[in-house]
Amino acid sequence: xxxxxxxxxxxxxxxxxxxxxxxxxxxxxxxxxxxxxxxxxxxxxxxxxxxxxxxxxxxxxxxxxxxxxxxxxxxxxxxxxxxxxxxxxxxxxxxxxxxxxxxxxxxxxxxxxxxxxxxxxxxxxxxxxxxxxxxxxxxxxxxxxxxxxxxxxxxxxxxxxxxxxxxxxxxxxxxxxxxxxxxxxxxxxxxxxxxxxxxxxxxxxxxxxxxxxxxxxxxxxxxxxxxxxxxxxxxxxxxxxxxxxxxxxxxxxxxxxxxxxxxxxxxxxxxxxxxxxxxxxxxxxxxxxxxxxxxxxxxxxxxxxxxxxxxxxxxxxxxxxxxxxxxxxxxxxxxxxxxxxxxxxxxxxxxxxxxxxxxxxxxxxxxxxxxxxxxxxxxxxxxxxxxxxxxxxxxxxxxxxxxxxxxxxxxxxxxxxxxxxxxxxxxxxxxxxxxxxxxxxxxxxxxxxxxxxxxxxxxxxxxxxxxxxxxxxxxxxxxxxxxxxxxxxxxxxxxxxxxxxxxxxxxxxxxxxxxxxxxxxxxxxxx
Numbered sequence: 304x305x306x307x308x309x310x311x312x313x314x315x316x317x318x319x320x321x322x323x324x325x326x327x328x329x330x331x332x333x334x335x336x337x338x339x340x341x342x343x344x345x346x347x348x349x350x351x352x353x354x355x356x357x358x359x360x361x362x363x364x365x366x367x368x369x370x371x372x373x374x375x376x377x378x379x380x381x382x383x384x385x386x387x388x389x390x391x392x393x394x395x396x397x398x399x400x401x402x403x404x405x406x407x408x409x410x411x412x413x414x415x416x417x418x419x420x421x422x423x424x425x426x427x428x429x430x431x432x433x434x435x436x437x438x439x440x441x442x443x444x445x446x447x448x449x450x451x452x453x454x455x456x457x458x459x460x461x462x463x464x465x466x467x468x469x470x471x472x473x474x475x476x477x478x479x480x481x482x483x484x485x486x487x488x489x490x491x492x493x494x495x496x497x498x499x500x501x502x503x504x505x506x507x508x509x510x511x512x513x514x515x516x517x518x519x520x521x522x523x524x525x526x527x528x529x530x531x532x533x534x535x536x537x538x539x540x541x542x543x544x545x546x547x548x549x550x551x552x553x554x555x556x557x558x559x560x561x562x563x564x565x566x567x568x569x570x571x572x573x574x575x576x577x578x579x580x581x582x583x584x585x586x587x588x589x590x591x592x593x594x595x596x597x598x599x600x601x602x603x604x605x606x607x608x609x610x611x612x613x614x615x616x617x618x619x620x621x622x623x624x625x626x627x628x629x630x631x632x633x634x635x636x637x638x639x640x641x642x643x644x645x646x647x648x649x650x651x652x653x654x655x656x657x658x659x660x661x662x663x664x665x666x667x668x669x670x671x672x673x674x675x676x677x678x679x680x681x682x683x684x685x686x687x688x689x690x691x692x693x694x695x696x697x698x699x700x701x702x703x704x705x706x707x708x709x710x711x712x713x714x715x716x717x718x719x720x721x722x723x724x725x726x727x728x729x730x731x732x733x734x735x736x737x738x739x740x741x742x743x744x745x746x747x748x749x750x751x752x753x754x755x756x757x758x759x760x761x762x763x764x765x766x767x768x769x770x771x772x773x774x775x776x777x778x779x780x781x782x783x784x785x786x787x788x789x790x791x792x793x794x795x796x797x798x799x800x801x802x803x804x805x806x807x808x809x810x811x812x813x814x815x816x817x818x819x820x821x822x823x824x825x826x827x828x829x830x
Contacts, residue, residue, distance in 0.1 A: 324345055324373050327377045337383040337384070341419070344372075344419065347460055348365075348460055349365070350465035352369075355462075357709070357776065358463075359713050363497070372456075375426075376423060378427075380423065380426060381407065383409075383412070384409075386412060386413050396411060396413075400412070400413050401413065401422050405426055417460055424452065424453040428453075432445045432449065432500060438656075438660045440538075440663070443537035443540070446537065447483055447537045448487075448499065448500060453476070454480065454484070455488070467773070472718045477544070478718045478719070479680060482725070483536060485714070489691070490520070499512075513530070514526060520693070520694075525693075532683045536680065536683065539669065539672060542666065556667060559664060573645065576641050576644055580638060590627050591631070593627065594624060607623065677720065681728060688737070689734070692737065695738070696741070696745075698745055698749075704751045708742065708746060708752070711739075726770060726771060739767065751830055752828060756817050756818050760809075761807070761818075768793055768795070777828075780828045780829065781798070782825070783823065785822070790806055793805050
């Protein structure tokens with residue numbers, strides 16, 4: 304009863320987040336410019352978040368978002384320095400606009416609100432959110448999810464100002480990371496990705512959960528296709544944005560090549576595993592002997608410290624004992640893995656996994672990296688749209704249908720590269736048209752959208768233009784078809800305000816009999 308009462312009070316009493324943030328800032332030693340910038344960010348988000356929720360759908364509510372932001376500042380930011388021109392901090396930043404030191408919980412940033420908000424999102428995350436059991440992607444896919452989420456955290460501030468929705472492509476930290484993240488968010492939901500990012504331990508295998516959820520919702524083939532492409536993109540983007548990794552990938556590729564050659568000859572492979580087992584067994588035996596003999600343990604302590612630099616020296620024999628016990632456990636685990644690899648079924652599985660790993664490592668050989676990323680992103684959108692069509696088919700209610708229309712319009716306007724949005728990508732127009740038609744048919748069946756024309760091509764052309772408009776509220780959209788001599792124009796209105804006029808170039812000889820609406824009359828589109 305008490306909980307119900309609290310929920311009711313929360314609804315009628317507006318929480319003073321500004322006051323809560325000020326209380327947090329009082330405990331921090333940030334300078335006044337940092338505090339003012341943070342308060343300004345909060346004020347703008349409070350003003351814009353309602354529009355962000357309406358446009359995007361499937362996001363956390365405003366209260367949850369703001370509370371998350373305040374918690375991140377309180378728990379993860381010990382120092383925020385706003386960099387002024389010609390200050391010593393400019394030398395630290397170099398050609399960067401910000402610096403994030405997670406270990407010291409320190410941020411240095413130019414006085415740019417969206418950059419500061421990005422830093423707060425970044426400093427609050429673990430770098431690795433995938434087990435190292437997944438070769439290569441444990442790092443590359445962790446970056447995709449984390450960076451994508453950082454960009455999303457900034458979006459309510461960056462693209463919304465309380466009365467309009469505008470996306471400036473150059474202000475997005477990475478358009479490619481953002482698009483992949485939004486693909487996953489639309490298919491799996493915001494909640495799943497947030498839980499994944501906030502997961503502090505590896506008790507839950509989120510790659511396994513991701514695989515299962517995709518297969519459950521969209522089938523085994525789509526699941527395999529979408530993960531394969533996302534894994535490839537994660538490596539390509541790593542090579543583009545973190546070029547230092549190329550050398551490491553090259554070295555690892557050569558090692559995997561050697562393993563694959565041995566795997567091609569089963570006898571050689573078994574001999575290799577047997578040698579590794581014997582080597583590990585000897586090492587474990589030596590550790591056991593050393594731990595059980597004080598003299599040997601003291602000798603090992605002296606030997607290791609002679610070889611280690613000052614910062615890494617072992618403080619005592621007791622500490623060495625703990626280190627060696629851990630080394631023993633790791634070697635036992637490795638020995639167990641080798642034992643399982645001698646199983647014929649495990650051999651086949653291991654060979655397949657090694658081949659998949661090699662396929663990813665071979666991406667270091669790609670010469671035209673940007674072109675490969677662009678083509679692979681387009682391929683991902685085709686698979687995404689295939690999955691999204693399945694999602695549309697499952698819709699049964701009007702409210703759900705309207706959410707889907709908003710969501711599709713949001714997806715349509717997502718940046719694909721530095722110049723165009725998804726809706727303008729030539730290579731996916733067929734898939735976009737199929738998805739639009741399916742969406743409209745379903746919406747008309749549920750009486751959410753009016754029928755404009757019996758001619759599906761005309762209707763599709765009109766709705767294609769509607770999905771390109773950044774009006775906050777779709778429910779307020781009106782259209783008017785205007786015929787002038789041999790040309791037909793589509794006018795779009797936000798209630799009484801004229802927003803857009805476009806020529807329907809391929810339909811100059813439009814027949815009134817094909818239309819379900821009157822020419823030169825303003826009509827409301829969504830019921």
